[in-house]
Amino acid sequence: MAQFGRAMLAEWPLDPDITYLNHGTVGVTPRAVMAKQQAIRERIARNPAQFMFRELARLHDMPAPEFPALRAAAEAIGARVGARGDDLVFVDNATAGVNAVLRSLPWGPGDEIVVTDHGYGALARAADAVTRGAGALVRTIALPRAGAGADAYVAAIVNGLGARTRLLIVDHVTSGSALVLPIERVVAECRRRDVPVLVDGAHVPGAMPLDIETIGADWYVANLHKWGMAPRSCGFLWAPPHRQSGLHPPVVSWGLDTGFTREFDWMGTRDPSPWLAAPAGFEFLESLGLDALWKWNHMLAWGGAHVMAARWGTAFEASESMIGCMATVPLPASAGSSPEDAQRLRDALLFEERIEVPVLCRDGGLWIRVCAQAYNEPREYERLAEAVAARRG
Ligand SMILES: Cc1ncc(COP(=O)(O)O)c(C=O)c1O
Incomplete structure (x- = not known):
């Protein structure tokens, strides 16, 4: 089993002078995966036209490769997230995937997309963009405060659905x-009410077990x-198959109306190396030992959150079952309450303390969100707790 903590930092190209507690925001690619991606780019570069037109995907006017590289990558990812490869297409990011769904659905007057606060x-903006002009609207429902427990979240979402709700967008x-x-309970309740659900799992694959079909x-x-x-x-x-017809990519190209995977597998000439290297990302995680890694990350996030709250005299109320490998902790009132206060503190932590961590402004106060990854260790959260405490008053 891997030895987690600072000794593992060398696996990532992170600046060792920075305490990086923000893995989840835009990700950090391990060196081994970057090397794999570079090898893929070099393979493509040997004969780009051949790779792009004959090996990558099934294209409309070219002989179909027996095993298109993108389909093989989709199979490999699907096997890790509880999905068939044929039901899974790559997009540049979660935002693009949500836009694809939103733009593929017909919106009419009075239709409602429900999102949560x-x-x-x-993504609420993306929903806003598709409803504009169609006479449809986006309604935001308020979720309970952390600590309310899973039942309260399910109830708040279900009670927020209405007769005109045509789509719920909800985070995993x-x-x-x-x-x-x-999420399973939320989806089950929506199905009972015939409300389609788009789940935003931006922070899920690789962070915890995932079985999409379930x-x-x-x-x-x-x-x-x-x-x-x-x-x-x-x-x-x-x-799933019954949702694939009429689902178009965010950028429409030659594949229009030729089928789900064909449409998405060619969105014009672009660098496919991040998608082709995606299985290497999972292989890297698996080499660390997934269960051990998730246990470590959860221990760091849960334990670190309590260390910070205790040091600052604030209440970390989330129940443990609702914490994975990130935690959001209330800052003391002395840290301020405005977006400007949040930005000032975030800048001070980065430029003076060399700690990369987001500071959020919500519910009338400031919060700090910490991520936990294999390269982090408990004393980093203690250092953050001290750094914030030292700035008080
Ligand atoms: C819950 C959630 N959804 C969607 C996104 C958007 O991710 P991306 O910018 O990669 O599309 C984020 C980014 O942090 C997120 O946290």
């Missing part, structure tokens, strides 16, 4: 509040460049 803001792991939502949503979108250790830009969109 713990959802990722960019929320971004700012870093909570693992009881969740049973209508669409599942995720990033692999966050916790899946794939190079940026790498995400996927999963759709």
